[in-house]
Every structure is written in C-alpha cells, then in structure tokens.
Amino acid sequence: MVNPNALRLTVTAETWPIAGQFTISRGAKTEAIVVVAELSDGRFRGRGECVPYSRYGESPAAVAAVLRQFASPVADGLTRIELQRAMPAGAARNALDCAFWDLEAKRTGQPVYSLARLPPPRPLITAYTISLGTPEAMARAAHDAAGRQLLKIKLGAEGDPARLAAIRAAAPEAELIVDANEGWNPDNLAGNLASCAQAGVTLIEQPLPADADEALRAVARPVPVCADESAHDRASLSALSGKYDAVNIKLDKTGGLTEALAMAEEARQRGLSTMAGCMVATSLSMAPAMLVAQTARVADLDGPLLLARDRAEGLVYEGSLVYPPLPALWG
Structure with missing residues (x-):
C-alpha cells in the first residue's frame, strides 16, 4: 500500500548561463549545470542544489541518476542522518542533504541555523x-x-x-x-x-x-x-x-x-x-x-x-x- 505521507523526491537538471566566460587552469565554460533535489510531503517542500564536477568523475546525468535511485528509500523513510551512510560524499548527497535541512526548517518553522544549534548568520x-x-x-x-x-x-x-x-x-x-x-x-x-x-x-x-x-x-x-x-x-x-x-x-x-x-x-x-x-x-x-x-x-x-x-x-x-x-x- 502506498503511504500517503511518504516524501516524494523530484530531481531536475538546470542550465544557467554565465555572464561572459569563466576560465580556470583546467579550461573555460559559458554555462553552469546544476542538479536540484526537491523533497515534498504534499504540504511543505525542501530544496537542495549541487554542481557535478568532472574533476571528481561526476556528470549531471550520473548525479541525477544516483539521486533518482534514492526516491524509494526516501519514500520509505530514509532520514538525513541515515543518508550520510547510505550515499558517499559528493555532489549528489549535497543536494539531498540540503533538501532535508530545508524541508525540516519549513516543517518546524525554525531556521536551519537554529536546527543546527548555530547563532544567527550575519552578512x-x-x-x-x-x-x-x-x-x-x-x-x-x-x-x-x-x-x-x-x-x-x-x-x-x-x-x-x-x-x-x-x-x-x-x-x-x-x-x-x-x-x-x-x-x-x-x-x-x-x-x-x-x-x-x-x-x-x-x-x-x-x-x-x-x-x-x-x-x-x-x-x-x-x-x-x-x-x-x-x-x-x-x-x-x-x-x-x-x-x-x-x-x-x-x-x-x-x-x-x-x-x-x-x-x-x-x-x-x-x-x-x-x-x-x-x-x-x-x-x-x-x-x-x-x-x-x-x-x-x-x-x-x-x-x-x-x-x-x-x-x-x-x-x-x-x-x-x-x-x-x-x-x-x-x-
């Protein structure tokens, strides 16, 4: 039976144009490709964004595919803490981890800095x-x-x-x-x-x-x-x-x-x-x-x-x- 309260994970790749060209020692690019993970419980949503980096063997398609594989575990109740062990460090986990934090903030009405027991951020x-x-x-x-x-x-x-x-x-x-x-x-x-x-x-x-x-x-x-x-x-x-x-x-x-x-x-x-x-x-x-x-x-x-x-x-x-x-x- 489908759990009506299960979290739904949506994964989207987006392209954002760079103003001019961004150049480092490894090459130049004119656009930024990000992958966004969104968690929704039907009332609240939390988002996280990551940037797959080829220097670390990542690509937008591969990162999005990894995240989509976690749709079922998320629906089954995977938590942010459990995510740390279930997925290795890297861009994919970043997007989902930050989405969990954002969702918890929206659900509780508390800012993330409070949830993390940090002082209010300053400029x-x-x-x-x-x-x-x-x-x-x-x-x-x-x-x-x-x-x-x-x-x-x-x-x-x-x-x-x-x-x-x-x-x-x-x-x-x-x-x-x-x-x-x-x-x-x-x-x-x-x-x-x-x-x-x-x-x-x-x-x-x-x-x-x-x-x-x-x-x-x-x-x-x-x-x-x-x-x-x-x-x-x-x-x-x-x-x-x-x-x-x-x-x-x-x-x-x-x-x-x-x-x-x-x-x-x-x-x-x-x-x-x-x-x-x-x-x-x-x-x-x-x-x-x-x-x-x-x-x-x-x-x-x-x-x-x-x-x-x-x-x-x-x-x-x-x-x-x-x-x-x-x-x-x-x-």
Whole structure:
C-alpha cells in the first residue's frame, strides 16, 4: 500500500548561463549545470542544489541518476542522518542533504541555523573571482572590481608572476587570494609562492595537483596554503598535516551541510583555518554554505555574481557583502 505521507523526491537538471566566460587552469565554460533535489510531503517542500564536477568523475546525468535511485528509500523513510551512510560524499548527497535541512526548517518553522544549534548568520565579505587570462585582461577585470575588498585570482598557467604584478597594480587596495587549481608544479612552486608574497597575497589555494602535493612539505610557505582538491570530507583532513595551513570546505565535496559543519569543526581542532568555497551556481547552492562561512577565515560565495541571472529571491549582494538567505530561498 502506498503511504500517503511518504516524501516524494523530484530531481531536475538546470542550465544557467554565465555572464561572459569563466576560465580556470583546467579550461573555460559559458554555462553552469546544476542538479536540484526537491523533497515534498504534499504540504511543505525542501530544496537542495549541487554542481557535478568532472574533476571528481561526476556528470549531471550520473548525479541525477544516483539521486533518482534514492526516491524509494526516501519514500520509505530514509532520514538525513541515515543518508550520510547510505550515499558517499559528493555532489549528489549535497543536494539531498540540503533538501532535508530545508524541508525540516519549513516543517518546524525554525531556521536551519537554529536546527543546527548555530547563532544567527550575519552578512559576510565574499571574495569576487577574476578568471584566468592574459595579464592585461586580468588587470582590466581587477581594475573594474578594485572597489571590492577581496579578490580571488585564478592562476595556474605559465606567466603567473606577470599576472599577479599587473593585478596588484590595478587593484592596489584589495586583499588578494589566489587559486592555482592544481596548475603549478614542484619546479615553479617556490618562484610562484615568492611572487604571491611580493604581491601581498594572503592565501593560496591548491597550488599543486592533489596527487603531487608532497612537495609542499619541503618548501617554505611565505603565504598560507589552502587545500581544495586535496580535501573533501573529514576523512581527508589527516593527510593535510605539514602540507597545508587551511582547508577549503565546499558542500559539493563534503556531500552536504551536515558533513561540512562537522568538517569545519574538526579542521579547527587540527589547527587548520577554514575557507567556505563554492562552484559557479545559483543562490540555492550558496545559501547553506553561508552557515559554514560564518566561522571561516575566507568566504568565497560569489557563484551567483558570475551568472547572467540568478534565482528569484536569491541572495542579496551589496558591494563586497553577501547577506543570509530568506526562507523563501532556503533554510
């Protein structure tokens, strides 16, 4: 017999155009493809969004297929806590985990931060990303964004010192962080680190490939180095010791808010500072990450700013500030 109170899981892939082109060391794209999981009990609904990433062997079709396989377990009463064991960390679990949180908030009338026993979220300064390009193109983009307090510079190609110098000249007052997206190697690592220090960079994300980051143990780090592709969930934290000073926590890697909050706490206990990061996505992806970002050294939640348009009732961005979500969006 069909349970009339069973939760219904709906899975949808959506395409959102990017404003211009987003370029990193691994390539460029002009659209963001997200997968949305929606849970409904007939009265309330909860949503979660994820961004499948080919770097981790994910695709929108495969992630959507995995989620649809969980329609029956969800209807049979699968809980958010049980989900952590039933599905591995990654984009698919992120969408469903965040949908569970949102649904619980809608059902109880309590915001997610209260359900998670967290203080009310406050507006945060978010990084704004400058895509990889020629020194001249990146300097123009940095000049246009020079009024922002925190710029994230995509590097990871030959000639990065020249890019940094041009960007610093174009935005002399902005705090700079760098993301090499695994694009450096042991031979140019020390030189690129020195260039970052000279430019006043305050944090460097994932300079080396995840499978070749042992070289970080043997080199002086004049600027703190943050793990991204080398760190996914709590199980990956122990391997960071001696190589990294910080860790970028992204819900698409952790598999949702549940693990992300636990990972942030364990990272702090291990002496690692944290960064709350994102993929290029809509405000529905950023909303739960805002809770992780509250205790992070750096918030990098500019995904919607890189899109040609965002969801209705999306996050409010005011200069460098991003504001917590309204319940109509999530949580």
